[in-house]
Amino acid sequence: MKKPLLVTDFLDRARDHYADNEAVVATTGERFTYEQLGERADRFSAALAARGIEKGDRVAVLDPNTHYHLEAAYGTMQLGAIHTPLNYRLTPDDFSYILDDAGVDAVYADYEYAEKIEAIRDDVPAETFMTNDPDVVAGDWEGFEAVLEAAPDTYERPEMSEDEVITINYTSGTTGDPKGVCRTHRTETIHAYLISVHQRLSDDDIYLWTLPMFHVNGWGHIFAVTGIGAKHVCTRGVDAGDIFEAVQSENVSYLCGAPTVLNMLVDYYDEHDPEPTGENDVRIATAGSAPPEATIRTVEDEFGWYLKHVYGATETGPLITTSDARRHFDDDSSDRFVIKKRQGLEFLGTEVRVVDEDGNDVPRDDQTLGEVVVSGNQVMDRYWNKPEATEEAFNDRIEGYYHMGDLATVDENGMISIQDRKKDIIISGGENISSIELEDTLFEHEAVGDVAVIPAPSDRWGETPKAFVVPANGDPEDPPVSADELTAFTRDNLADYKIVREVEYVEALPTTATGKVQKYELRKREWEDEDQMIGQG
Structure with a gap:
């Protein structure tokens, strides 16, 4: 028997079996049961329908981790419309591109970020604009609560297919504009099944939203x-003190956080000595590059939390591997840190390979580098309106696999360990930053003759953008612009998290015989005192 896999089934099931149980602890202090959450989502569906939103239309959600985001997401998807979450750290120009590229028809924006949409609303196709506090937002915005109050609690749910796109998540472009990652009901549903197993979710879990909901629908x-x-x-953001307080007061059992969040928690713990747990045992998932061993040790031995390391990308669900392979380590042995620093084993139903340039699997010697490629039911359908980029992503070294752009080794148990990146991206504090976008921005400054941007080690962020600049006057000892001025220039033109944090003036950049900049040489020099050429964050 085949039953369509639809994302609407998740809230339907919760309403059916947990209607009177608490579903959401809101940032406003309100608490909602699953029946109340469902009714608010229904009213949002009805309100969208009354404003002409139909199946296949795109609805953008710009919101921190509040109950409004959950209601808007489900309210959108119940109509068969496409949930398009936005990174609230982007600039108005970024939003203008994304809203236009996706052809967004309606926007819900939190009051704290609505001004970024107001600045460009005349340039985007959307006609419906809602916010949760219209009194503090300039322009003509409908109030979320007023919209729900006026809407009926019934709507007509259309027929939906599991192969239809239901979310578009925009990922930072490494060679141009951001790309919309199209995910279907099927890919989202199977990924949710997989994390339910591998993250050991149960109905008595209490999940703290420290991971942005816009990040691949909060993983x-x-x-x-x-x-x-x-x-x-x-939550409305990541604050170490608030996290410890919530773990205590709400008896949190599970949360996620980039390595930089772990570092924040460790620093706060060392300074304030908070009680790290409530009534429940706590487990935490971290992703991407491995946290330092000292961080893992503090989280597990001092906080008493259980840490698991996972890995993936926006295009892959995101999660495709886990370090949570407990038959390969002893919970009481320090050897476990060697395992937990690895990206780990593939998820159920997922094929993860590390291949050389000819598409052949590298040996399991934990020495030979290859690119990580993946095949699985949680992998994206395609890039929105970018067939060439889709074709390349799935067929570069080997046909039919999504190419991650990360270089890794494989140990005797098949556990992968990321060593370097093939892509021109920097992952700082869990955010992807395009080095090419930064270079293009810096080239706009008249005092910059040539530039290359790479990730540099950072104790706080894991890695941070560093620019090697050949000044226009050719004199690195007396450049016509200061490093601080170049940092300010990037801040004026890019989202704050993308700015250049370090600048080094040089006479020339290392190049190949054909004139291509050898970023690998710059990275090797910058990371010579580190274990690997990627950051812990």
């Missing part, structure tokens, strides 16, 4: 946590 947790009947504890 699928808007689906999995809801469908399993667990509790969402919402």
Whole structure:
């Protein structure tokens, strides 16, 4: 028997079995049961329908981790419309491109970020604009609560297919504009099933939202946590003190955080000595590059939390591997840190390979580098309106696999360990930054003759953008612009998290015989005192 896999099933199940159980602890202090969450989503669906939103239309959500985001997401998807979450750290120009590229028809924006949309609303196709506090937002915005109050609690749910696109998540472009990652009901549902297993979700879990909901739908947790009947504890940002307080007061059992969040927690713990747990045991997932061993040790031995390391990309669900392979380590042995620093083993139903330039698997010697490629039901359908980029992503070294752009080794147990990147990206504090975008921005400054941007080690962020600049006057000892001025220039033209943090003036950049800049040489020099050429964050 085949039953269509639809993302609407997650909230439907929670309403059916956990209607009177607490579903959401809101940042406003309100608490909602699953029946109340469902009714608010229904009213949002009805309100969108009354404003002409139909199946296949795109609805953007610009919001921190609040209950409004959950309601807008499900309210959108119940109509068969396409949930398009936005990174609230982007600039108005970024939003203008994304909203136009996706052809967004309606926007819900949190009051704190709505001004970024107001600045470009005349240039985008959307006609419906809502916010949760219209009194503090300039322009003509409908109030979320007023919209819900006026809307009926019933709507007509269209027929939907599991192969239809239901979310578009924009990822930072490494060679041009951002790309819209198209994910179907099927890819989202199977990914949610997988994290339910590998992250060991259960209905008595209390999940703290420290991971942005806009990041691949919060790594699928808007689906999995809801469908399993667990509790969402919402936040408006990441603050170490608030995290420890919430873990205590709400008895949080599960949360996620980039290595930089772990570092924040460790620093706060060392300074303030908070009680790290409530009534529940705590487990935390971190992703991407491995945290330092000292960080893992503090989280596990001093906080008493259980840490698992996972890995993936926006295009892959995101999660495709886990270090949580407990038959390969002893919980009481320090040897476990060697395992937990690896990206790990593939998820169920997922094929992860590390291949050489000819598409052949590298040996399991933990020495030979190859590119990580993946095949799985959680991998994206395609890039929105970018067939050439889609074709390249799935067929570069080997046909039919998504190419991650990360270079890794494989040990005897098949556990991968990322060593370097093929892509021109920097991952700073969990955010992807395009080095090419930064270079293009710096080239706009008249005092810059040539430039190359690479990731540099950072104790706080794991890695941070560093620019090697050949000044226009050719004199690195007396450049016509200061490093601080170049940093300010990037801040004026890019989202704050993308700015250049370090600048080094040089006479020339290392190049190949054909004149191509050898960023690898710059990275090797910058990371010579580190274990690997990627950061812990």
